[in-house]
Amino acid sequence: MEKAYNPQAIEQETYKKWESNDYFSPKGGATENSDSYCIMIPPPNVTGSLHMGHAFQHTIMDSLTRYHRMKGDNTLWQPGSDHAGIATQMVVERLLDREGKSRHDLGREAFIDKVWEWKEQSGGTISQQMRRMGDSCDWSREAFTMDDDLSNAVLETFVQLYDEGLIYRGDRLVNWDPKLLTAVSDLEVESHEENGHLWHMRYPLSDGSGYVIIATTRPETMLGDSAVAVHPEDERYKDLIGKTIDLPLTGRQIPIIADDYVEKDFGSGCVKITPAHDFNDYEMGQRHDLEMINILTPTAHVNDNAPETYRGLDRYEARKKIVEDFETLGLMEKIEPHKLKVPRGDRSGVVIEPYLTPQWYVKIAPLAEPALKAVKDGDIKFVPENWSNTYYHWMENIQDWCISRQLWWGHQIPAWYDNSGKVYVGRSEEEVREKYDLGDIELRRDEDVLDTWFSSALWPFATLGWPEETPELETFLPTSVLVTGFDIIFFWVARMIMMGLKFTGKIPFKEIYITGLIRDEQGQKMSKSKGNVLDPIDIIDGIDIESLVAKRTTGMMNPKAAEKIAKRTRKQFPEGIEAYGTDAMRFTFCAMASTSRDINFDLNRVEGYRNFCNKIWNAARYVLMNTEAQDTGLSNDSMEFSLADRWIKSELQKTIVEFEKAIETYRFDLASNALYEFTWNTYCDWYLELSKPVLYSDEYSEEAKRGTRHTLVNVLESLMRLLHPFMPFITEEIWQRVAPLAGTSSEERPSVMLQDFPQVNEALIDDKAEADIEWLKKVIVGVRNIRGEMNIAPGKPLDVMFRNGSESDKARLEANKTFLSKLAKLESTQWLEAGEEAPMSATALAGDMEILIPMAGLIDVEQELARLDKESEKLEKDLQRISGKLNNPNFTDKAPEAVVEKERGKLAEVESTIKKIEEQRTQLKAL
Numbered sequence: 001m002e003k004a005y006n007p008q009a010i011e012q013e014t015y016k017k018w019e020s021n022d023y024f025s026p027k028g029g030a031t032e033n034s035d036s037y038c039i040m041i042p043p044p045n046v047t048g049s050l051h052m053g054h055a056f057q058h059t060i061m062d063s064l065t066r067y068h069r070m071k072g073d074n075t076l077w078q079p080g081s082d083h084a085g086i087a088t089q090m091v092v093e094r095l096l097d098r099e100g101k102s103r104h105d106l107g108r109e110a111f112i113d114k115v116w117e118w119k120e121q122s123g124g125t126i127s128q129q130m131r132r133m134g135d136s137c138d139w140s141r142e143a144f145t146m147d148d149d150l151s152n153a154v155l156e157t158f159v160q161l162y163d164e165g166l167i168y169r170g171d172r173l174v175n176w177d178p179k180l181l182t183a184v185s186d187l188e189v190e191s192h193e194e195n196g197h198l199w200h201m202r203y204p205l206s207d208g209s210g211y212v213i214i215a216t217t218r219p220e221t222m223l224g225d226s227a228v229a230v231h232p233e234d235e236r237y238k239d240l241i242g243k244t245i246d247l248p249l250t251g252r253q254i255p256i257i258a259d260d261y262v263e264k265d266f267g268s269g270c271v272k273i274t275p276a277h278d279f280n281d282y283e284m285g286q287r288h289d290l291e292m293i294n295i296l297t298p299t300a301h302v303n304d305n306a307p308e309t310y311r312g313l314d315r316y317e318a319r320k321k322i323v324e325d326f327e328t329l330g331l332m333e334k335i336e337p338h339k340l341k342v343p344r345g346d347r348s349g350v351v352i353e354p355y356l357t358p359q360w361y362v363k364i365a366p367l368a369e370p371a372l373k374a375v376k377d378g379d380i381k382f383v384p385e386n387w388s389n390t391y392y393h394w395m396e397n398i399q400d401w402c403i404s405r406q407l408w409w410g411h412q413i414p415a416w417y418d419n420s421g422k423v424y425v426g427r428s429e430e431e432v433r434e435k436y437d438l439g440d441i442e443l444r445r446d447e448d449v450l451d452t453w454f455s456s457a458l459w460p461f462a463t464l465g466w467p468e469e470t471p472e473l474e475t476f477l478p479t480s481v482l483v484t485g486f487d488i489i490f491f492w493v494a495r496m497i498m499m500g501l502k503f504t505g506k507i508p509f510k511e512i513y514i515t516g517l518i519r520d521e522q523g524q525k526m527s528k529s530k531g532n533v534l535d536p537i538d539i540i541d542g543i544d545i546e547s548l549v550a551k552r553t554t555g556m557m558n559p560k561a562a563e564k565i566a567k568r569t570r571k572q573f574p575e576g577i578e579a580y581g582t583d584a585m586r587f588t589f590c591a592m593a594s595t596s597r598d599i600n601f602d603l604n605r606v607e608g609y610r611n612f613c614n615k616i617w618n619a620a621r622y623v624l625m626n627t628e629a630q631d632t633g634l635s636n637d638s639m640e641f642s643l644a645d646r647w648i649k650s651e652l653q654k655t656i657v658e659f660e661k662a663i664e665t666y667r668f669d670l671a672s673n674a675l676y677e678f679t680w681n682t683y684c685d686w687y688l689e690l691s692k693p694v695l696y697s698d699e700y701s702e703e704a705k706r707g708t709r710h711t712l713v714n715v716l717e718s719l720m721r722l723l724h725p726f727m728p729f730i731t732e733e734i735w736q737r738v739a740p741l742a743g744t745s746s747e748e749r750p751s752v753m754l755q756d757f758p759q760v761n762e763a764l765i766d767d768k769a770e771a772d773i774e775w776l777k778k779v780i781v782g783v784r785n786i787r788g789e790m791n792i793a794p795g796k797p798l799d800v801m802f803r804n805g806s807e808s809d810k811a812r813l814e815a816n817k818t819f820l821s822k823l824a825k826l827e828s829t830q831w832l833e834a835g836e837e838a839p840m841s842a843t844a845l846a847g848d849m850e851i852l853i854p855m856a857g858l859i860d861v862e863q864e865l866a867r868l869d870k871e872s873e874k875l876e877k878d879l880q881r882i883s884g885k886l887n888n889p890n891f892t893d894k895a896p897e898a899v900v901e902k903e904r905g906k907l908a909e910v911e912s913t914i915k916k917i918e919e920q921r922t923q924l925k926a927l
Helices: 007-020 052-070 085-098 108-122 124-132 148-163 219-224 279-288 315-328 365-376 387-396 429-435 452-456 471-476 486-504 536-541 545-553 559-572 582-592 603-627 643-664 668-696 702-723 728-738 767-790 807-815 817-823 861-886 897-926
Strands: 036-040 074-078 167-177 182-184 189-204 211-216 227-230 244-247 252-258 270-273 332-345 353-362 381-383 415-417 423-425 479-485 509-515 798-803 826-831 841-846 849-854
Touching: 007 124, 007 536, 007 582, 007 728, 036 052, 036 471, 052 074, 052 479, 052 509, 052 536, 052 582, 074 471, 085 108, 124 536, 148 167, 148 423, 148 452, 148 486, 167 279, 182 353, 189 219, 189 244, 189 315, 211 219, 211 270, 219 315, 227 279, 270 279, 279 353, 315 332, 365 387, 365 486, 381 387, 387 486, 423 429, 452 486, 479 486, 486 509, 536 582, 545 559, 582 603, 582 668, 582 728, 603 668, 603 702, 603 728, 643 668, 643 702, 643 767, 668 702, 668 767, 668 817, 702 728, 767 798, 767 807, 767 817, 767 841, 767 849, 767 897, 798 807, 807 817, 807 826, 817 826, 861 897
Parallel strands: 036 074, 227 252, 381 509, 479 509, 798 826
Antiparallel strands: 036 479, 167 182, 167 353, 189 211, 189 332, 227 270, 244 252, 415 423, 798 849, 841 849
């Protein structure tokens, strides 16, 4: 093996071997009677590249996939991507804009051809990133939501729902993007607090008896008011209910109505109702059968439903003129500054309008009821369970789903209209003509496409071949677990459950593991505008600072913001980002994955786990150097196992149990910790050191040496299988070298990923060996602590005395003299019987047993006293500084309690250290 671990030298070549040998397909590593295990990838948008959130979730999914494949399950991880209608169309339209063209210049068919062309060029970015991250999905089944098979599934779904009366077309309020000219989902709307105004306007009563005051943040919408509403029990307005208002500027009269929705204690208690331009007003309009007056065009200009003087004005120009006209008429009560949440399109950046427009809808209640029941009955489980409450809340308050979008890229709605506007739905125009006996009458196809979430809702079963009854559908549905974020529980998760139950009669997945969000090290959300985005591939391969700055600032419209981000980036990463390799990044994600908590991603953790990779590599080199071309017990059963051999095998069994228990509950952090502790502390730091006395000492027989070599390679081989789901590349490289020495056949299963996951062998759990090694470790650590405290050179042989121990201690001392002498560097050991005097010694404890190291002749007393004096002087200064702080009321009264407690802790630590130094000084002076 190379002296140093170099992930760049092995990762890509290893992955190519895996993929070319078809190891990722179902049946890999599976037995004839295997259970099926399936994960569906949340299909990333084809528009971009994978970010850290994707990398985190993919690590979780791949770890589960590799684990279950090794457990012998018939395992499928289904890959693919989403056509991302609006996002993809925008990308291609921008490219056309650079050429001075628009999609309308090309026409629909040519534009869609252009989108497919772009998709072919850029669509491979995500799959290549996934390969670099070690994702072991079945690439032969890679799906795209616009593929023919999935498009057919979309057609089938739409037609069946329409024929059952569950899809309809109607005028309802939607989120409307006036720039992109399409309805958008709630997920594509970002609401942030902005500075605005609250206009208090007078509406005169028609009978001339006075006026009511309403307050609004959008004065322009008053042109579409249909009523004024008050609370039915509001004494101020009881006599006005049923009367009418002369709506200013419009020449219309509107009624005063009563509705419980109005808060009588908020504002004037009197609100304007604009059903065509406000979601809450729309609901009230439905209840009171109010007129729906749409006063805006699709581009958010005032339309012909408004008085002539405002027609054609942009909504904000109309706002300005209406405010001026109210002031001229003496109808403006007051204008106040007001902070409000403003909804903006996440892609266009413009303010979204609630807009009344004809759209296609899914009647959702009949689909929601069984989907709600599936979770309540426990057929589908959320992990953590508390997310089921979020699901219940959404599903119990669900509204009909607007599924149409005014775009060209996407699944075009399979509906045709005749010249009278009557609609016909079918899988094709030919089917429509035959189904409705239309003959040769002229038909026009609906130009809208379906919401991206419509096709995504079919993902778990459409990718398995539905509507055909395929073997894959029978084998893998329901899938095992969905790994996703909380933000799309309603938009995607709920809809998959509804559609899955409706069209297959099965739940789409048994469990839903909700992950936390990946944030930067300060806990801020990663975003391009903040300049804190990390590319997972840059962590794997490394990137120089100038390239990183260019990545973070390219395409930013605001030069000042770009300069600020560049400055922050150079300060944070003056040398750029080092290459850490895939395994270190993956292990970091696993180690931080705890019960859907958000993760503050810190590169220091990745560096720590790169060191972990190096530790594993160096351990493997030690094992191979001591076992290659040696007898590891493959052909000779005559072996003796040392106490250390029995102990490490016992510890391995407990680690397997701990790991599997953590994986079953999706506690990847606990699973990682179990692996880390066993690998670094138990195997590398202790067992490898304990193996040296056996291998390098003449005191042990050849049978004992053979037993230790056997244990070294077999535990390492098992450890590589145990670590593999989290760290696939380094484990494959080491396993290939160590497996033959452990007698593992690689003919049928030539990769560690196709090997069996380690199974617990209860017979190897050895409580006595564990207790004996714990005793041994305490003695060795005790001696090492004394060396450190008394500044004794690590390699200097010591005479050690023991007293006050039990017969068991005495027996253990006798049995483990070789281990002690080698690892603690002891010259001699002596057991002091009761009444025997000990010379002046430094002392440590192992239980009740004292470990005594005589000091005479070991150290230069004067030099050591001088060192302690210097250290004591520094500590006294720290003591005065911290005491001063804690005695200052300005600090203790004003600082946060946690900060004060931290200082108190520091004080206690300094006082304890000073006390220890005084004890050491007393001991030294006695010498």
